[in-house]
Amino acid sequence: MPHLPEEQRALELNDQGLRLMQQRRFDEAIPYFRQAWETAGIVAALNNWATALYHQGKPAEALQVLGQVLDTSLLHPYSRALASRCCAALGDVEEARRHLRQAIRDFDAGRFSLHTHPDGGRAWIEYTILIKEAAADLRDWRLVLDLHSRWPGRELARGAFIAGVAAFNLGKYAQAVRIWERVRDPNWTGPLRAYIDVTHWVERGVVPPFPLDTRLPETGRLRSLTPEEADQLPVEGSLRLLVLAGIFGMAGEKPDEDVPLVAELIRRTGEWGIEFGRRILDSASLPLGLKFGAARALTEAGVFQPGEPIPVVHQGRRIEIFVHAKQLADGPDPELEEMLARARELWHQGKRAEARKLLDRIEEGPVLYPPALLLAADFLRDEGKLDEALIQLDALDRLMPNQPGVLFLMALCHFEMGDLEAAWELAQSIDASRMSPAFQQEVERLKAAIAAELHSWDTHEAYVAAFMDALREEVDERPIRLDLKLATALRRIPVPWLNAAAGRFAIEPHRRRAEREKALAAAMMDPGRLKAVLAEEPPEVRKALDFLLAEGGWVKLHRLTRRFGDQTGDGFYWDGRPPTSPLGRLRALCLVHVGRAQIEGRNYKVAVVPVELRPLLTP
Known part of the structure; x- marks a missing residue:
């Protein structure tokens, strides 16, 4: 049925306003919506007018505009849902609930005649998004899930996102993941991947529960923040989830490297952050790099004292790591070097307890002396405690990246563990050009030994693999x-x-x-x-x-x-x-x-x- 001239003009005005509103040019869009409403009484234009005011942070003015249709007996689910959001923004919870109940009744009354709509009821079904948003404003998460399960439009990405948030906030993590995984909109699948990944970590008990909001973080705005602005930003809701996704992503790409972001998150999230830090230390599935970051943050928070043994789970075993808050020694100390020489001598004489006592005296001193830590790691290696030695060496490498002595001992540990590829990579990264000729010779001897074993491994790898397969087949x-x-x-x-x-x-x-x-x-x-x-x-x-x-x-x-x-x-x-x-x-x-x-x-x-x-x- 053709539109009357004034109706056609009103629709054109409404479309012009919509284009401006999509660009968030609300001030410019509002006159078009107002004129469209006044020209032909198009309710969609009135709703858009009120929506523009709401997004400008003017809920009271938006309510005044909506008042022109709220008192009628016609079905206006969008108008009533928007009125609910406005009342919630103004703190009038009871009135917000009244409008929300009426929006639900209006939608239910109209959804059984959707086949009579020119678009098959598509626009009507999209009202479900705003109604779910109104319920979310009131933190009525059970209602959000109930509406999502019984109404059409479950494939709409924004509505599904809100329903997933509701399930997450109710502790129904598997349901949240199922809802988000069904979203097929390419504009949403990327962001929702982060939500799904973090939800798995919450479900597994690694991340403590926390409330989500229904706003996707504006990554563009976050990137434009100054360091001072970023430091003041509360790490809550969806922003906390985004930070967590970044932490686990970085840890997955480089599991042996420290992730400073984890310490920052723990520092800025109070008791929740401290509990998160403890769970990182106790998790059997997280890499050592994250554990060092968590240990450092918990030490700064006073949970552990500097130098105190911190129990962590690594590769299925309980071990201890240390966070030192001492000042780093400026350079070689003749007195300490003499004590280290004596400790080495005692160790080679088999007087290991005496050698350790000397190292303990250095470690209990007023400064952090890296050569003492390096020697302690070498003692661990000599005892066959290669995992513990590598943990100490990893910490040293974070303290002094690319230090030749540390890299050499790390390569030696990996070589003795049979991890030839890692040993070779570490040995190749040593820059010994400024070291003593004796040290340079040690590096070359280590490289030659690793190369010989790599060649031997290539020759015998098939036999080893066949032997391992035979062990498995015995079980079979x-x-x-x-x-x-x-x-x-x-x-x-x-x-x-x-x-x-x-x-x-x-x-x-x-x-x-x-x-x-x-x-x-x-x-x-x-x-x-x-x-x-x-x-x-x-x-x-x-x-x-x-x-x-x-x-x-x-x-x-x-x-x-x-x-x-x-x-x-x-x-x-x-x-x-x-x-x-x-x-x-x-x-x-x-x-x-x-x-x-x-x-x-x-x-x-x-x-x-x-x-x-x-x-x-x-x-």
Whole structure:
């Protein structure tokens, strides 16, 4: 039906105003909306007029404009939802709730006749976003989720974002992730990836819960802040989430490097930050670089004293690290150098307790003397405590980056651990040009030794791999039931496999195997943690699992390997070298187990998913 001339003119005016409002030119847009309303009484123009005022921070004026339609008996869900937001902004909660209830009633009354709308009701469905925003303003998160679940428009990105925030704030982290993962709008999938990643860390207990808001951080504005402005910015809600995503992203890219941002977040978020710092130290799944940043921030906050041993979990073991607040020595100290020489002499004579006492006297002194820390690390290396030595050397490397003596000892530790690639990279990075000829010769000898081992490794690597595969295949020959129980499955696997799965599920270390099995089983029966762990796997791993589940939870092994490849090269010690094949990755998560079973009178190798996990894993 053609529009009357004044209606056509009003629609054109409204469109002009919308273009300006989309550019946030509210002052210029408002006259067009006002004229459109006055020309033909178009409610959309009135709503846009009020919306522009609301975004200018003028909720009282917006309410005055909306008053021209709120008293009518017509259905105006958008107008009433916007009125609710205005009242909430003015602190009138009761009136905001009244308008919100009416907006919901209006929408429900009109949604069953959407097929009569020229656009099929698309514009009407978009009103759901504003209604959810109004409910979010009132922190009625349960109502937001209820509206999202029963109304159309769940595919609208902004509405889905708000619903995910509601689920997050209610502690329903798996539901929040599901809602956000369904968003297909390319303008939203990138930002929501950060929300999903951080939510997984909250769900796993690494990040303490915190409230989210429904505003996406304006990254452009954040980049334009001066250092003084940034320092005053409260790290709350979505901004806190964005910072957390940055922290975990940097830690994932360079796990051995310090992440200063974590100390800044802990420093600026009070008790929540202190709890976050403690959880970082206790987490089995976070790298050492983050732990140093957290330890430093907690020491600054007075949780630990400078020089006090700080317990942390690293590579499944409890160790201690130290944060020193002493002044760094200006240069060589003759008296201290004499004590170090004496400590070396005592150590080589086998008088290790006396040598340590001398080092303790230096470390308890008024200054931080790096040569003493370097010698202490060398003593640890000589005792075979290579992990502890590397932790101390990592700290020294952060204190004095690229120092030749530190790099040399780090390379030597990695060489003695058999990590030849890391040893070679470190040895190659040593600039010994200003060091003594004797030190330069030591560096060249170390490089030659590493090179010789690398050549030898290339020659024998295939034999080592074949031997590791043979160890695994011995386990695969053990009997297995097709209705395998999870507890039985965890009892029958070797310790390295149990440790590998415990690490992936972020299980804290337990001294007794039975306790570790029990903790791992509990984590695996948690659907949210299962989903989080599987989300980190390549798509082919999920496909292999789905194939197994579609077959009833078990399948003859040759059918699985024919589709998804065998386990050649996956090895045995999965806690140190995780397998790479789809089947191997599933086994390292303890989701799939291999053994021999009697089927129709014949003995077959089979792959089995424990029966309790099958309903939890089925899509």
